Amino acid sequence: MTSPTIESILQEKRTFAPPAEFAENARIKSMAEYRELYDRAAADPAAFWGELAEKELHWFEKWDKTLEWEPPVAKWFVGGKINLSYNCLDRHLTTWRKNKAALIWEGEPGDSRTLTYAQLHREVCQMANVLKQLGVKKGDVVGIYMPMIPEAAIAMLACARIGAPHSVVFGGFSAEALRDRLNDANAKLVITADGGFRKDAIVSLKIQVDKALENNAASSVDNVLVVERTKEKIHMEPGRDHWWHDLQQGASADCPAEEMDSEDMLFILYTSGSTGKPKGVVHTTAGYNLYTHVTTQWTFDLQETDVYWCTADVGWITGHSYIVYGPLSNGATSLMYEGAPRPSKPDAIWEIVEKYGVTIFYTAPTAIRAFIKAGEHLPKSRNLSSLRLLGTVGEPINPEAWMWYHKVIGGERCPIIDTWWQTETGGFMLTPLPGATATKPGSATHPFPGILADVVDLEGNSVEDNQGGYLVIKHPWPSMMRTVYGDFDRFRRSYWEHISPKDGQYFYFAGDGARRDEDGYFWVMGRVDDVINVAGHRLGTMEIESALVSHPAVAEAAVVGKPDEVKGQNVVAFVTLESDYTASDALEKELKQHVVDEIGAIARPGEIRFSDDLPKTRSGKIMRRLLRNLASGEEISGDTSTLQDRSVLDKLRGGA
Numbered sequence: 001m002t003s004p005t006i007e008s009i010l011q012e013k014r015t016f017a018p019p020a021e022f023a024e025n026a027r028i029k030s031m032a033e034y035r036e037l038y039d040r041a042a043a044d045p046a047a048f049w050g051e052l053a054e055k056e057l058h059w060f061e062k063w064d065k066t067l068e069w070e071p072p073v074a075k076w077f078v079g080g081k082i083n084l085s086y087n088c089l090d091r092h093l094t095t096w097r098k099n100k101a102a103l104i105w106e107g108e109p110g111d112s113r114t115l116t117y118a119q120l121h122r123e124v125c126q127m128a129n130v131l132k133q134l135g136v137k138k139g140d141v142v143g144i145y146m147p148m149i150p151e152a153a154i155a156m157l158a159c160a161r162i163g164a165p166h167s168v169v170f171g172g173f174s175a176e177a178l179r180d181r182l183n184d185a186n187a188k189l190v191i192t193a194d195g196g197f198r199k200d201a202i203v204s205l206k207i208q209v210d211k212a213l214e215n216n217a218a219s220s221v222d223n224v225l226v227v228e229r230t231k232e233k234i235h236m237e238p239g240r241d242h243w244w245h246d247l248q249q250g251a252s253a254d255c256p257a258e259e260m261d262s263e264d265m266l267f268i269l270y271t272s273g274s275t276g277k278p279k280g281v282v283h284t285t286a287g288y289n290l291y292t293h294v295t296t297q298w299t300f301d302l303q304e305t306d307v308y309w310c311t312a313d314v315g316w317i318t319g320h321s322y323i324v325y326g327p328l329s330n331g332a333t334s335l336m337y338e339g340a341p342r343p344s345k346p347d348a349i350w351e352i353v354e355k356y357g358v359t360i361f362y363t364a365p366t367a368i369r370a371f372i373k374a375g376e377h378l379p380k381s382r383n384l385s386s387l388r389l390l391g392t393v394g395e396p397i398n399p400e401a402w403m404w405y406h407k408v409i410g411g412e413r414c415p416i417i418d419t420w421w422q423t424e425t426g427g428f429m430l431t432p433l434p435g436a437t438a439t440k441p442g443s444a445t446h447p448f449p450g451i452l453a454d455v456v457d458l459e460g461n462s463v464e465d466n467q468g469g470y471l472v473i474k475h476p477w478p479s480m481m482r483t484v485y486g487d488f489d490r491f492r493r494s495y496w497e498h499i500s501p502k503d504g505q506y507f508y509f510a511g512d513g514a515r516r517d518e519d520g521y522f523w524v525m526g527r528v529d530d531v532i533n534v535a536g537h538r539l540g541t542m543e544i545e546s547a548l549v550s551h552p553a554v555a556e557a558a559v560v561g562k563p564d565e566v567k568g569q570n571v572v573a574f575v576t577l578e579s580d581y582t583a584s585d586a587l588e589k590e591l592k593q594h595v596v597d598e599i600g601a602i603a604r605p606g607e608i609r610f611s612d613d614l615p616k617t618r619s620g621k622i623m624r625r626l627l628r629n630l631a632s633g634e635e636i637s638g639d640t641s642t643l644q645d646r647s648v649l650d651k652l653r654g655g656a
C-alpha cells in the first residue's frame with residue numbers, strides 16, 4: 001500500500017465545493033445533475049452508452065446490439081462500423097476546427113511546433129500510406145517506440161486509420177523489455193526515432209531497437225520506420241530500416257479511414273501484474289473511442305477554447321487516452337511536451353503553462369511532490385492565471401500534496417480532479433466532475449456515470465462504510481479491456497476470479513484496496529497485490545525479481561516497496577547470492593544496472609540488501625509482508641507463526 005495510510009486519510013475531513021463561477025459554466029453543473037446521470041446510467045447502462053455513442057461519434061454503420069455480455073466477455077456496439085482516426089481527425093475538417101491547433105508540441109531543447117487538425121490529418125494519412133507501402137495490413141500489429149514528439153501521436157493515429165493495432169512501448173524501457181513486448185505481440189513493423197531529448201541528455205532509441213531485433217529468431221519485425229529527431233549517428237540496416245522523411249516525400253496525403261468493426265482490436269498495451277511476465281492489455285475500437293471521448297469531455301469539462309495539457313508519456317495508458325484519443329476525438333487542443341523538469345531549468349513546466357496559457361493541467365502526485373521540493377518560488381514567479389482546472393492520476397495523492405496543488409498552482413480557484421483508473425479500464429472510473437462534485441483531498445470521490453463500483457470482501461459482499469475492502473466494478477463498461485493478448489485464460493484468472501462470481505454477478509477486480517466513507521466517497525488505498533507504484537509507474541515485484549535472478553550472482557531475490565517522500569514508493573530488493581559470490585558495493589551497483597538493462601531505468605532498485613536467507617513460510621513461500629516491514633524500518637506486524645526459521649528475521653534486521 002502506498003502513501004496515505006488509512007489513519008491519515010480517515011482524519012481528512014476537509015471538503016471543497018466547486019467554485020460557483022466554475023459550476024455555472026460547467027457541462028455538468030451540480031450534484032443533482034450528476035445523480036440524475038448516474039441513476040439513469042445505472043438503471044440501464046447499455047441504453048445510456050448507446051445514446052451517447054449515437055450523439056458523440058461518427059459511425060460508418062450503426063450497430064445492431066449495444067451490449068453482449070457473456071461474462072467475462074463484453075462486446076459493445078456489435079455490428080457497428082467506425083474508425084477512431086476518423087473520429088479524431090476527419091470529422092473536424094468540415095468544421096471551423098479544421099484550422100484549430102490539434103497538437104501544440106514543446107520540444108526539450110526549446111523548439112516547438114503546432115499542428116492544426118488539417119495538418120495533423122495530412123501527416124497521419126501520409127504515414128498510414130507509408131505503413132501500407134511497407135506491407136502493413138489490417139490486423140497486423142505495429143510496435144511504436146518513440147520519444148514525446150508529434151510523430152508518436154501521428155504513428156498511433158496512422159495505425160488506427162488502417163486498422164493495424166499498435167503496441168506502444170514506453171521509450172524508457174530497455175532493449176530486452178522491448179524485445180519481449182515486440183515478440184509477444186508478433187509486431188510486423190516498428191516505428192521509432194533516432195533518439196529523443198530527456199532533461200539535458202539524449203535518449204538513444206534506435207540503438208535499443210537494433211539490440212531488440214538482433215539475434216532474435218522469434219522476431220516477426222520486417223521493417224523499421226525511423227523518425228529523425230536528434231540527428232545523432234545511427235546504423236540503418238539496408239532493406240529493413242527506412243527514414244520517415246524519405247518515405248513521407250512520396251507519400252500521398254489521401255488515405256481513407258478503414259471501416260473497422262466496433263470490436264476490432266485497437267491496441268495492445270503492456271502492463272505489470274503479479275507474475276513475472278507483463279500482460280498485453282487489449283482494447284477494442286468503438287467502446288474505447290466512446291468512453292475516452294465522454295470522460296474527457298465531462299471530467300475535464302472541456303470547452304472549445306481550452307489549452308489542455310496532460311504531462312504523461314504516450315507510452316502509458318494516460319498518454320493514449322488523455323493526450324491523444326480523448327482530446328482529439330473532442331476536437332480539443334492537446335499540448336505535448338517532450339521532456340520533464342530538468343536541473344538546468346527547474347521551472348520548465350510553469351514556463352510552458354505561461355507561454356501557451358494552459359487552462360487544464362493534468363499530472364501525477366509524484367510530480368506534484370517534486371514541485372513542492374523544488375520550491376514554491378518557481379511557480380510563483382510565473383503567471384499561472386490561465387489555469388482553471390487541475391487533475392491528478394497514477395497513485396493515491398497525499399492530502400498535503402493536494403493542498404499545495406490547490407493553493408500554489410490552482411490559486412484556490414481551480415477544482416482538482418483526482419482520477420482513479422488503470423491501463424485495463426481504458427478511462428476514468430472514479431473521479432469528481434469538477435462543476436458538480438465537492439472534493440476531499442485524497443479521495444477520487446465517486447464513480448463516473450455508468451460505472452457500478454463497490455468495495456467488497458472476498459465473497460463479494462459490500463463492506464460497511466469506512467471498512468477496507470476490494471475495489472470492484474460490477475457491470476461492463478465500453479472501454480474495459482477485452483483480454484490479455486494471446487492469453488484469454490490469464491485475463492479470466494487475473495481479473496474475474498479473485499472474487500468469485502455469485503448468482504450471475506461478476507466482479508472485475510484489478511488489484512486495489514479501498515474504503516468508502518460515510519458520505520459515499522471512495523478512498524483508494526493502493527495495490528493489495530505484488531504490484532508497486534514507483535513515481536507513478538506500475539512495476540511488478542516478480543518482474544524485478546526475475547530480472548535479478550537472471551544475473552549469475554543471484555540465487556534468490558525478493559522485491560518490496562518502501563515508502564518514499566517523492567516517488568511514493570521505492571524499490572528495495574533482498575538478494576541471496578550464489579555461494580561463489582560475495583556481497584560488495586561493486587556487485588550492488590552491477591545488479592542495479594542489470595535491472596536497468598533487463599527492464600529499464602524506472603525499475604532500478606533504490607536499495608539492494610544482501611542476506612544469507614529470506615524469511616519463508618514452511619511451504620517455502622517468501623513472506624514479503626515481513627520484508628516490507630523490514631525495508632520501511634517498521635516493527636514486524638501481524639502473524640509470524642508460519643515462518644520457517646525465526647532467526648532469519650533477526651539476521652536481516654541486524655544487517656539492515
Ligand code: WT7
Nearest residue numbers: 318393394395396418419420421422423524538
Ligand atoms: C494503478 C493503475 C491510470 C493511469 C495511470 C496508471 C493506481 C491510478 C490512481 C488514483 C489512487 C491510483 C492504482 C491502479 N492509481 N490512479 N487516482 N488514486 N491510485 O495506470 O499503470 O495501469 O496503474 O495505479 O493502484 O491500480 P496503471
